[in-house]
Amino acid sequence: MYLKNAWYIAAWGHEVGTAPFARTLLDEPVVLYRDGDGRAAALADRCCHRGLPLSLGRVVDGALECGYHGLTFAADGRCIRVPGQRQIPPDAAVRSYPVVERHRWIWLWPGDPALADPGLVPDCFWNDRPGWRMYGEHHRVACHYQALIDIQLDNTHAPYVHPATIGSSALTSTPPRIERAPRSLSATRWMMNVEPPPTFAKAGGFTGNVDRWLLWTYLPPALGIFDIGVAEAGSGAERGDRSKGITMRTAHFATPETATTCHYFWSFARNYRLDDAAISERLDADMSRTFGEDVTMVEAQQRSLARSGDGGRIDVAADSPTLQARALLARLIEEEAAGAGRRAVA
């Protein structure tokens, strides 16, 4: 049901400290913590003795001690102490998950640990590279994670859902050019000589028309990264000259929590006038509002589909990108299941 051999964002780095931190990911209770060296670790959040969540315990000498009877676990999941007895039962262990901390996020690999290549963590450099200023949030959203991916990749909702910030009818009237790759999907949308939407007019100080771009890449299972911006109309941004414009990057990740809920991590960054507090405040507030409006939509959609079922719906022309993204993810999940089947046979 989920793509298992993939990196999922488990938490913002700042969410996890030496106090154990509980989060359900892909239907599994997980506890995250940092050892004495500040290295993040992730274990199943359920003691193998009496089932207590290990997140109610504490970190002692870099290992995780259960809060009920003191059984203690190393980062690899092995039990290393049972108070009151010398021998550790050989099956005393909990599951350990590979984790990597990068770009201010802690990424977790829910599949086969042998395949957990840190090189596969997607590049979200704008989150922590000098010269960029980033703002981000985490939300627990009451929807299937794919609905949250849909609303990011389907930009024609913006005029209806975000009229006060980034929406404009140019998004609806300009279909994107889609490029398919074996493990990604990209879209290019240039809107030439159009009115800037409210947020970007203010953020860039534009008074006249602009050329506007919206370039995104979907990286399965659940990441959308966006290169967005506006420049003076006719200044050649579409040919590569962004000197008379402003560039922003935004990343959106939907980690499944359960079949009907997910964790939404988003970041929004810019590389100009980093010290202008008024622009920062304005953009932070506008993005917080915009992506909060998305959450309101997908949660209402989820309630509606839960009540009335998923059937009897139609597609329109603008659904093409999200349908292609869903097809890509479905193919990868199918291939993974087939591969696991082959391994099981072999």
Added chain:
Amino acid sequence: MYLKNAWYIAAWGHEVGTAPFARTLLDEPVVLYRDGDGRAAALADRCCHRGLPLSLGRVVDGALECGYHGLTFAADGRCIRVPGQRQIPPDAAVRSYPVVERHRWIWLWPGDPALADPGLVPDCFWNDRPGWRMYGEHHRVACHYQALIDIQLDNTHAPYVHPATIGSSALTSTPPRIERAPRSLSATRWMMNVEPPPTFAKAGGFTGNVDRWLLWTYLPPALGIFDIGVAEAGSGAERGDRSKGITMRTAHFATPETATTCHYFWSFARNYRLDDAAISERLDADMSRTFGEDVTMVEAQQRSLARSGDGGRIDVAADSPTLQARALLARLIEEEAAGAGRRAVA
């Protein structure tokens, strides 16, 4: 399970404006709104595209625009606009319900639209006829709608549930005379030379005993209308002379929301001393309390039956009216199902 070819109260007229208004009726999510001419309309509250409740959208030029991608629907349910494309997919439509606005209520027909005869809307003239003053409420009640009908038609509960307002032991000691008709049930109960209950003593200024009447008609599926009043004892009210008494009318409707919840609409009206604010205030407060006490009862009953099941119960003599009302509704539902079956065969 429900009688489908019937008018159900969907809302008070004042509840519905140009902003879409969501309400679940007979297990179906419905959106109510008024078009440019103030005419009420009702559609399925689920866009045929991505399932968003249409109640999150807005009325534009008298049509209902979805708040997600802007698909727009006419009052007959047809989609008349898909932003970003010229062709409307032929199956782009949502269900439309016949509605009639009468006696301050908006009535909705959940069954076959071809049978939706506005002439079948029950007469509740006291809600809006000059010479009458009406007060009413809407409650969402956590009980099966028939339990709410039961408590209205079964008046022997009043001494126990409403001792402070309209209850008196005369109701228990005076069985009603019941008249059955093919599509209605009526009860006549005259209590002669009895103490007036607290509310009516105050509302009519009675200091001595009264003759009291309680005449009701049950109109399936879910309406009880009551002609109630008190007159000086021996003044001949039972022979038609109400000159030394006061008359009130009250209507109670229970529209199913789900199998375990319903919408309770009630109104209470009088035709005397309309400008006496003290009487209005007293009656409004007493009726609000009285029918609120009913709600408390039926919700407690529902929780009890949900927990312990419906079996193992006995009937008593006073249950006769409600048992007959239930039998009438059951017969009509059965006939409707049989008729639908015949049509399906033919």
Added chain:
Amino acid sequence: MYLKNAWYIAAWGHEVGTAPFARTLLDEPVVLYRDGDGRAAALADRCCHRGLPLSLGRVVDGALECGYHGLTFAADGRCIRVPGQRQIPPDAAVRSYPVVERHRWIWLWPGDPALADPGLVPDCFWNDRPGWRMYGEHHRVACHYQALIDIQLDNTHAPYVHPATIGSSALTSTPPRIERAPRSLSATRWMMNVEPPPTFAKAGGFTGNVDRWLLWTYLPPALGIFDIGVAEAGSGAERGDRSKGITMRTAHFATPETATTCHYFWSFARNYRLDDAAISERLDADMSRTFGEDVTMVEAQQRSLARSGDGGRIDVAADSPTLQARALLARLIEEEAAGAGRRAVA
């Protein structure tokens, strides 16, 4: 599933007065009340007429009147009045439960009334005997009742769950001596020349090391009674001389409410310096905190097992007492079921 022929605590005596009091016990809704003589009675909390909880009614002349239509029930469950009719239907009755009030608790027998011997009520004399001062609480706890028994009998959790009050590592390093009887289980644990835990150091004014005892008896289905105390190290308490120590008694009962919730009744008593308000305040507060910490644990455990299942867990050496207690109760439930089977065959 439950041991039925046994006394369960239904309520503290002070919880039940002439106003009907509702409580769910062993999955059954029960109403408790006192008749005109102050004698406690317990009936099924569901009128046999329309299913209303009788707890919404009132006590009239020592009998329980339903709040919906006034049907009235005696303490043995028989209906003794139906307003509006003379004849009482012969099957008009609700279930009545044997109850006994003793040691400030009202005990209820959910099984065969013919077997309800008041002599089987366990002795908790410290709750009401002169010379003892008792403090107690009731909690509704979201866990299976056996989890609450487990945490009482398994004392090795104390250093981890109660470090601020009664926990100390001596509990983990000193295994108890267990004695088995056909219908009970006892444990003896002496910790010699150890540091007193914080609560007992203060309660007894100990500055040096102590000899500490923890003697408990488990009486199925759900009672743990504890004789606990500390004395000056070497003063001979283990040989019976408690003159240089302090003795306390505590009782813990877990009455099932549903399969996933229970009622937790506990009392804590001492027989020294009864008028020392500072000691009372300190002990009451520390015990309230301590047993509240237990509740936090077992509720977290319950949520975890509900989510991830009961399987895949290991036992450790310290689990021996709780495993034996569970085996004892399982045997008694099995014997009771077998006995009922034999009676059914005979």
